[in-house]
Amino acid sequence: MTQELEMDTIVRLRIRGLRQAKGWSLESLASRAGLSVSTLSRIETGNRRIALDQLVPLATSLDTTIDELVAPAAEQDAVIRPEPVQYPGLTTWRLSDPEGLNGTVVVKMRIDPRAAENEPEPRVHPGKDWFTVLRGEIRLRLGDRVYHVKAGQAAQFDTMTPHSFWAVGEMAEVLSIMDPAGHHAHRDDATA
Numbered sequence: 001m002t003q004e005l006e007m008d009t010i011v012r013l014r015i016r017g018l019r020q021a022k023g024w025s026l027e028s029l030a031s032r033a034g035l036s037v038s039t040l041s042r043i044e045t046g047n048r049r050i051a052l053d054q055l056v057p058l059a060t061s062l063d064t065t066i067d068e069l070v071a072p073a074a075e076q077d078a079v080i081r082p083e084p085v086q087y088p089g090l091t092t093w094r095l096s097d098p099e100g101l102n103g104t105v106v107v108k109m110r111i112d113p114r115a116a117e118n119e120p121e122p123r124v125h126p127g128k129d130w131f132t133v134l135r136g137e138i139r140l141r142l143g144d145r146v147y148h149v150k151a152g153q154a155a156q157f158d159t160m161t162p163h164s165f166w167a168v169g170e171m172a173e174v175l176s177i178m179d180p181a182g183h184h185a186h187r188d189d190a191t192a
Contacts, residue, residue, distance in 0.1 A: 007070065008049065014069050016044045018062040032061040082108070089115015095175075109174045111138070113167035122162035127179045129163075130156040136172030140165040 019029045030040040034057050042048035043058075050058075059066045082093035089112040096106040113136075122141055131138075132154040140147045140155050141164045148168070149155050157163060 007072070009046065010073055011050055011055075011069050012044050012046055015050075015058055015062065018064060019044075022062070029058070029061060033057040103179065105178050107176045107178070108134075109176060111136075111167040111172045111174065113169060113171065120164040120166055122164045124162050125159050127159045128157070129159050129176060129178050130154065131165075131174045131176040134173040134175055136170050137168045138165050138172055138174060139168050 019026075024032075026037050026040050026044070029035075030037045033040070033054070035043075035054060039048065039054070043050050043054065055066055055069065059069050062069075080095060080097060082095055085092045085094075091110045093108040094105065095108055096104070119139075119141065122143075131149075133149050133151050135151055137151070138149045138155075140149055140157075142157055142161050143163075147155065149165075
């Protein structure tokens with residue numbers, strides 16, 4: 001019985017959370033799902049059990065599936081403990097779970113400007129990259145243009161454009177978000 005009550009609580013919190021994330025009132029979701037406002041309110045507050053014939057229109061209205069609404073709460077540890085990976089002149093830390101964030105990968109990079117005597121060779125690969133400079137300065141080449149991205153600034157680009165980036169002057173730290181294609185292309189070598 002306790003497990004059943006826990007699942008009921010999870011489902012009603014998910015319904016309320018999804019409704020609020022869409023900016024919908026109780027009236028708006030109730031209308032879309034063909035429920036009365038009082039029924040929906042009692043479902044969300046736990047004063048009424050959710051019936052299957054209510055769950056289907058609620059899931060449909062919220063652009064989700066019944067499976068997602070009734071999935072057990074994740075038991076995994078929420079804390080990621082990144083391990084540094086060393087390359088010549090570059091240290092990376094993977095800050096996201098490989099199964100999370102729709103395949104996007106979050107990586108922190110520390111780039112030593114002394115490691116590259118010359119500008120790295122520009123590369124192309126499918127995907128999109130985004131990074132923000134946490135410390136130092138990054139010189140970013142996109143095609144024929146060169147950008148100076150300083151601490152507190154960010155860059156976003158399509159990686160089919162020939163690109164490279166490197167630290168200027170002092171050690172630089174970057175937080176990067178890559179889509180799955182970008183991550184696979186960067187994973188096996190240290191050049192951006």
